[in-house]
Amino acid sequence: MIIINFVVSVLLIFLGLYCVCTRKNFIKIVMGLGIVDYGVNLFIVSVGFNDGGTAPIYALSDLTNGAASHFFVDPVPQALTLTSIVIGACVQAMALSFVIMLYKRYQTINADEIRGLHG
């Protein structure tokens, strides 16, 4: 488990959150969300890493004659990352469609202007 992966992913997450919290432009906010998502994905992938392990593709025969020869990387987090990437993509697609509709409606995508609902 390489520490660098963790540091980078936590950094990405905080960068993404900072971007969501401070940027006024809606598109930048959506990008911020994306960054948070990528940070988490990086983290998940790096969780399952065993150094020296090969890709978990094997024929049934490899398994039967003793597992010593193959040392796999943990496949489960990779599956998780797949779905998480898909979800991240969907979130961004939907958010951007919202932004388009909002722009059509308000002719601006600045967070300060679009404040109809308050109080």
Add this chain to the structure above:
Amino acid sequence: MSVLSKIIADSASKSPWIYHINTGSCNGCDIELVAVLTPRYDAERFGFKLTGSPRHADIVVVSGPITTQSEERLKRTLEQVPEPKCVVSLGSCPQSGNVFKGSYSIEGPLEKYVHVDVTVAGCTPKPEAVIEGLYKAAGILKKKREAMKK
């Protein structure tokens, strides 16, 4: 249930609630009416109570010459008082318009709008006279209620 209806009939005159309408009076009679509730004269001995809404009233006390402005309101409020009610005119203004008689803004005696049950004359009648008038009105209330029941 005749006992209950007898009690109800008796109590009709025992707790007459008053609602006061000031149709342009100089407030002389108004303070006289309130003076009746003060310790010295204490009309509450007979159950009189000043209420805030015509719906609760039994006796409607009208004071003041009915000015044009207040005529419409007087008619409306008098209509909104529930049935066994009686009207008392306080002081000489409602009956005749007193010194204001013949003025362009006076709409004439109270008799024009409603049958006045008890008249209490006097330009500010003495509190005792007011009590006597109200007491007589309470008596009439009872008679009116019997008349209504038939």
Add this chain to the structure above:
Amino acid sequence: MMFPYLPLAIRNFFTRPSTVQFPKVPVEAKKNYRGWLAYDPEKCVNCGMCIKVCSPSAITRTVEPVEGGEKITYEFNMTSCTFCATCVDFCSTKAIHMTENYHMVSEDPKDLVTVGSRIKETKNKNKKLTCGDACVFCTLCAKNCPEEAITVDRAEKKWEVDHSACVKCGICVEKCPKKCLSFEEPAEEKLTCGDDCVFCTLCAKNCPQDAITVDRAEKKWEVDHSACVKCGICVDKCPKKCLSFQ
């Protein structure tokens, strides 16, 4: 003190209440309380001064001719009176005064009215029957007099009449063949003005009936006797005291 009336309230609770039990304990109004108006028709000279001064015009006078004269009734409508007692001050003959009765309460406003009326004979009230010198003592008048007030003595040629009994019906006057009977007015008192009158027109101003007219320029003073009701206000008002009834 948070509750200023707390001690007072508690003290009141234990002391006798100060209510006057009105219906049981009769309450008399104070000495000169201006209550119900009392009117004495006899004293009233029907000068109408009170009507003139009454601001709410609560007083009404009705005059109907009645066989002996006019019936003057004064109505004082208490439900319209403002109890200022100006009429009491202005009444020269003090016929109106305020009683202390404050119980002006009734179901029918009509009985809150003080009514007083007086019948005022016409002027012939104090005229006398007199016989002229053409009398032939035919005793026709004596026989027709309903009250037998006339006695005739054909022998001593004497004719006299009992004035108190005479009701001035006027039957004898018609019956007398010689038409020598007539009613003479006693010399009526009339308002006359003395000579030291300075024509200050005070009497004219104060006369309720405006019977006196004074012309300062031509220094003329005359009175309309029919209008004059002999109330005597002008006599009091005249500074020179030159007016009098003769």
Add this chain to the structure above:
Amino acid sequence: MIVLTTILQILIFPGFLFASFIGLLLAGIDRKVLARMQHRIGPPIIQPMYDFFKLCGKETIVPAAANRHVYMLAPWASLCSLIVMCLFIPVGGLTFFSGNADLIIIIYLLTIPAVCLIIGGSSSGSPYAAVGISREMVTMIAYELPLIIVFLAIARVVGRGELVFSIKTVAEYQIANGALVSHIALIPAAIAFLLIIPAEVGTQPFDTAEAETEICEGPLVEYSGKPLALFKLNSSLKMFIMSALFTTLFIGVVYTGNVIADVVIFVAICCLVTIICMTLVHAVTARLKIEHLFKFYWTVVAGIALVSLILVWAGL
């Protein structure tokens, strides 16, 4: 047989007739004592009964703008909940109901009459009633906070285990070791409760909701005849219930031999309580504005209650 006795007990003894008679009596005494404090004779003791029967005889007008069913039902619902309340408060040590009622239920049952008055007033459609309602609601919020604190303080001293809030345990506790008022810690709670009673019943200083002068009787403006009679009966019933609640919670019930003596003593204590906390305060103070009332309850009365809660909590 049990059903008969229950109906009897509901309708006669601790239930409707007894409670309303005592309630009207209390209201009469309250008005008489108030008059005497103002140095006047005041109405006869049974004046509220005259008022009630007179109102029964008057014509009931339902305004056009009103929602008829709710308008006519509100007084009855409030009366029912008050009667149910009477059954739970042990009058003279005799608890009609074996089931031990709960202080929280008492709070909520106290809200039902207020809510019925509000819904009734609101359904009459008059603007005065609407203003009256908002004031009634603010008064309710105002006195709810100190009320719950007082109940919590009592429960801390008395309650244990599951039945932490029940009146039965309060009554037994007081029989065992003296009236709750004797606890130093609970005296502020008693004072706070005394201050709450006038607001709950709606007497003078705190009757901004039914101010005759400003908003002509608030929610009751459109009522006349029988419904109005019921609402007046409800307010006098509430007066009885609140003082009965105070006596059961704080003064505890003194047990003499027979039942009648107990009941008479109980009612006497209730009269004393009403006179102290309602009539005296009524005679001496003027009506509060709604925002002062709210501030008064949430600062002064809640403060007193909190003091007693903290004292109790500190294990006094």
Add this chain to the structure above:
Amino acid sequence: MMYAHFPVIAVMGLFLGAFLVEIFGTKNKYIRNTIVMIFVLLAAVLTFALIKPVMVNGEIITYWMGSWEPVEGWAIGIGYEVDALGLFFGLFCAATFVLSAIYSFRYMDSDDHLGHYYTLFLMLCGGVLGLVFTGDLFNMFIMVEIITFASAALAAFRNYKFGALEAGFKYLVIGSVGSSMILFGVALIYLQTHTLNIAQIGNEMAGNLTPVTILALGLLIMGFSVKAFIFPFHTPVVDSYATAPAPISMMFSGTVNKIGVLGLIRVLYQMFRVMDKEAMQMTLVVIGMATMFIAVTCALAQHRLKRLLAYHSISQVGYVIMAIGLATPLGVTGGLFHAMNHTVFKGLLFLCAGAVFYAAGTTNMDKLGGLSKKMPLTCACFIVGAFAISGIPPFNGFASKWMIYLAAYNKGMETGNFLYIAATIVAVVTSVMTLASFIKVTQTVFFGQLKATNDYIRDVPLSMRIPMWIGSALCIFLGVGYNFVNKTILNPAMNAAFSAERYFDVMMGDPAAASAGTNYTINLSVWNPILWLVLFAIVFAAVAIAIITTKKTVGKVMLSGSDNQDPDGKYAVFFSGERSQYSHVVGSDMFWGFRKNFSKYFDVFHKFHNGNVNDYATYCVVGGIIITIIVFIFVR
């Protein structure tokens, strides 16, 4: 073991339905409605069929996707585990789906693109049921994502409405921030335990809480709090409730925020089993109190009906969180029961709000008035709902609130900690303020004087009224028969929450363990509502007799017949003599006394909810950080 397949069929059925509706349903209305109805009913029937095995017999049903059984006690595949707790939430969620579906058939028929509407609707239902039944952590995350998508899109479904798009966007942003935090937490847990099965995680981490897992705990709590819309994260949700169509806001307040609550319970009680620590309980109680009080005071200042209802659902969730934070048997039972009641009466209130919108075209309270004469049935249902939510005795709100007060106070008595006493006090005061705000609504919307322009209003069609009637019937039934409800559903759910070990053993393939572990029972004999109803009935009967027997005295009821309908006559409202022109006391100027004293407080919260997305995101992040810090300091 016929029952094993039911949960999966229910969930997958709903997703299948979603796609079928998309394919067939766009053109013809009737096909679409029937498809939706079939699948929703299927899910509901299957869920209710599970009551017997799970609740009554006490079994815990396990189902392994693709029959990947656990190998030597190590879960490999994705497992569905339906225990009493999960099923309890599933029950009332399924019921809400059915009611909402029936309601939206008629309510939405004036909108277009209904094919999409029902797809999203079924996706939302599938997500909710999926989360309720799943035993796998990542599967739970996926379901949470589906719910966020579906609700964001449905919130903005009527994009022509003012603020719909804006609300949808904000909801999506905050929702995805929350879900990313959940995902991050899941990854951390996986790092530590190398498994995703909740039961196994719970077993692994029972004792040893390393810093990594504590961080995971913090993140998961924050994530699920965002989903449960608790105090710092509630802002975008209030907007999206207001703009969403009524059946969807019913779904929101009924099921979506309950999912957050279920997630929290699973995390705290079954995975980390951290609820026995005093600090954790206090944090939850404090959060609950804050949510309750702030949400209800904001609700008092609202002008729109739906925003007011939204604030109330947040404050009621605050009650549930506080109750769960108490971690005593009575407390958790109260919390769960209040969650169910909340779904019932909040759903009813939202349906009534929808009916008002459908009939009058607006939910702005200042424009409405006197609708009770035109819409009597909706008004009656609304009053039942209003009484239920403010906890008036015969209704269900009271039963659960009463349990919560008792539990809070008992805990305060035992532990001697003043916080729980304060919690009880805040709870009671909040309940009175809820009553205050609903009185405000009934007066402004239903009772006052009818505006001349509102004369055209008629009551809503029958198919919208049925769900309302069912809702109010449920309100009354739950309130009165709560002892029965407690025995059948609540008790097993509460025991399931407490017995995490049993959850683990059954998951690992030994069904016999289902009945192990201690079963708490709570006795609620102190107040049995049937006794009360008997009393009320007798008193009402006596009173009715009194009315009939008294001869018609003079005071007969003078009906305001239409003939003498002169506006100013005897039956006009007393307006101190004036002509009775329109003078409706509107909601915004009620409670003047209360608002004047709280004016400074209200300014703060007016600024807090200022509509800026970034601020909402910052509240989210700051809230998360605070929770994680608390968890770090105290829970160790």
